[in-house]
Amino acid sequence: MLRPSSFSRGTMAGIGDSPTRRPTIYDLAQIAGTSPSAVSAILNGTWKKRRISASLAERVSRIAEEQGYAVNLQARLLRRERSRIIGMIIPKYDNRYFGAIAEQFEAMARERGLFPVITCTQRDPALEVEAAREMISYQAECLIATGATDPDRIAGVCAPSGVRSINLDLPGTAVPSVVSDxxxxxxxxxxxxxxxxxxxxxxxxxxxxxxxxxxxxxxxxxxxxxxxxxxxxxxxxxxxxxxxxxxxxxxxxxxxxxxxxxxxxxxxxxxxxxxxxxxxxxxxxxxxxxxxxxxxxxxxxxxxxxxxxxxxxxDIGAMLTRVFDFVDRPPAGAPRIETPCIFEPAN
Amino acid sequence: MLRPSSFSRGTMAGIGDSPTRRPTIYDLAQIAGTSPSAVSAILNGTWKKRRISASLAERVSRIAEEQGYAVNLQARLLRRERSRIIGMIIPKYDNRYFGAIAEQFEAMARERGLFPVITCTQRDPALEVEAAREMISYQAECLIATGATDPDRIAGVCAPSGVRSINLDLPGTAVPSVVSDxxxxxxxxxxxxxxxxxxxxxxxxxxxxxxxxxxxxxxxxxxxxxxxxxxxxxxxxxxxxxxxxxxxxxxxxxxxxxxxxxxxxxxxxxxxxxxxxxxxxxxxxxxxxxxxxxxxxxxxxxxxxxxxxxxxxxDIGAMLTRVFDFVDRPPAGAPRIETPCIFEPAN
DNA sequence: CATGCATGCTCAATCGATGAAGCAAGATTG
DNA sequence: CAATCTTGCTTCATCGATTGAGCATGCATG
The missing domain is CATH 3.40.50.2300 (Response regulator)
Structure with missing residues (x-):
């Protein structure tokens, strides 16, 4: 059955093509004359496993496209077991070292099907802890603490929530660390x-x-x-x-x-x-x-x-590779890995 | 009443101090011997309005602290009317211009009580659209498209979801733009x-x-x-x-x-x-x-x-100030604002 | 002593998506 | 032709937090 709320929104007669609310699977289901769970299965790709016909799948997909449907990640993540969110806290964006770390981290996370969320803490210990809490609230599965002034403090904030953390650039003693030599x-x-x-x-x-x-x-x-x-x-x-x-x-x-x-x-x-x-x-x-x-x-x-x-x-690439190794296969204890640097002569 | 699920998690006897799940308001309510809604009100600051006694508030706060409680933003945002999330898509992090934009954007958003989420699109039109959809799925209320190769396309993706967008650095014709002169x-x-x-x-x-x-x-x-x-x-x-x-x-x-x-x-x-x-x-x-x-x-x-x-x-500061003016007070139409640049002689 | 009001809570519906379980209709088998 | 299987869905509980409505209890007032 449709939820009552679904009747009170969606495109209203006379208002035309500018809906004031984002369409939900309930709206799409109503338009397609099917159930919300069928719509859900179709739009999240599990429809074959759930034996939805290709014809319905195609019709619903078209309607979703037309209505500009976008899944509500809040609802999805609330329901799902894993969030696949990986957080990073970083002191600054505006120098080449941290800028490159942020950029490569995002790219590598996406390659692995993770959702990167980065936040900038201005090298302020209080902000670092606050940012770590925010990542936990976002249900991040893992937090990379980059250049943190107090890595062990951050690890301590993450631990009770079952959020793993990894130190990058500055080492700690509580969780794995990847730093330069x-x-x-x-x-x-x-x-x-x-x-x-x-x-x-x-x-x-x-x-x-x-x-x-x-x-x-x-x-x-x-x-x-x-x-x-x-x-x-x-x-x-x-x-x-x-x-x-x-x-x-x-x-x-x-x-x-x-x-x-x-x-x-x-x-x-x-x-x-x-x-x-x-x-x-x-x-x-x-x-x-x-x-x-x-x-x-x-x-x-x-x-x-x-x-x-x-x-x-x-060697940012090497460091991030090691970080993601730790993400994929959590090591025992709190190992510290040191990656060699590369000397570049001035021209 | 407590939800059945609350019984099946939390700290189990024998496992000690390492809970495998993050505590929820249901867990805290059980420990405090009160109701989840009281806990909710206490932890989100509305407890005075809801006539919760200061003594209960203090007790629950202490328990929350002890248990390392962090609100589940997915659940909160799902329920709440507004997300207060403001998104930014940006081509790169690792040069001073975009790095400084990202950094100042974050700081200014937080000052205004908004949650900034930034994503980096490598100046790839397909990635830009995908990132915009992701921001919509995160329930962002507003999206700043910085240096987008196709700003109007992004505005077109945002519009059906009722997500406002603003162009920064590169102008479009569909929504307000802030660019350099x-x-x-x-x-x-x-x-x-x-x-x-x-x-x-x-x-x-x-x-x-x-x-x-x-x-x-x-x-x-x-x-x-x-x-x-x-x-x-x-x-x-x-x-x-x-x-x-x-x-x-x-x-x-x-x-x-x-x-x-x-x-x-x-x-x-x-x-x-x-x-x-x-x-x-x-x-x-x-x-x-x-x-x-x-x-x-x-x-x-x-x-x-x-x-x-x-x-x-x-003038990044001036540009972002104008952007946040548009965020706070949406203008009519799609104005384009040009901010003057500042010449810096080489030493 | 009945009535009203303030205090301090609890109850239950709800947000949107998910997925296990179930159900009806048609196809296949013995 | 009954029993079983397959197909193609629908139903409903659930994730965790929020919030309007409601319910006791105690106290003051007429």
Missing amino acids: NFGGARDLARRILDRVTRDFGAPAPLYFIGGRAQDHNTRERLRGFLAAHAELGLAVPPARCLMHGYSATKTEAALAGVDIAEHSGFFVNSTIALEGVVRWIYGAPRLPDLRFGCFDWDPFARFLPQNIGMMRQ | NFGGARDLARRILDRVTRDFGAPAPLYFIGGRAQDHNTRERLRGFLAAHAELGLAVPPARCLMHGYSATKTEAALAGVDIAEHSGFFVNSTIALEGVVRWIYGAPRLPDLRFGCFDWDPFARFLPQNIGMMRQ
């Missing part, structure tokens, strides 16, 4: 900058480490690699050479303006966000300083900037 | 590049127009502005100077490699995507050519590249 990449990058400074300016000198937060896992690992490269050359790094003022171009720029940087210095720049501050400082200076820098991160334009010796590009 | 911005940029070529290289010469598609509205408008600036100087532009090979760095690079570019040429680059191809060509050339270029679009690193004379930055 920050130590190895940083050591390699620092070696290359030191080498270049030596070749171009005559003598090896300790580099500046610029950007990031001292408490942040990735920054710590990269600093460790940075120091290892210096140690190999017997160089000590004075603490004042580490300018870690977070992920903000403006703060980085201000920090550089506040210290006295010698000509022919070398910069190890931790992320393109910090690099924005560095280049603003370089080109805003009264006299263009002669430096060499390298960056742990990649950007297609920064790549060609003068004084850049090259960029350590994180 | 492409003509004015391009004329201004072309004037500046021509001026700089004249100053640096001695004589004005027609510029190259690089990137975009000839059929695309924005490219046509920018070409019109480009030609107007040339006309002001009495310069004719040979058709061979227009290299419009779409929005692809690789195709742009190949196109440049295929023609003979004179030293001291000036480039009008239509989008940072094309600019990626341009700089790859510049730095890949056997001998570094001496050119001047300007770009209709902004990027914080491209800004500092040598030979760049400046960037025409689109």
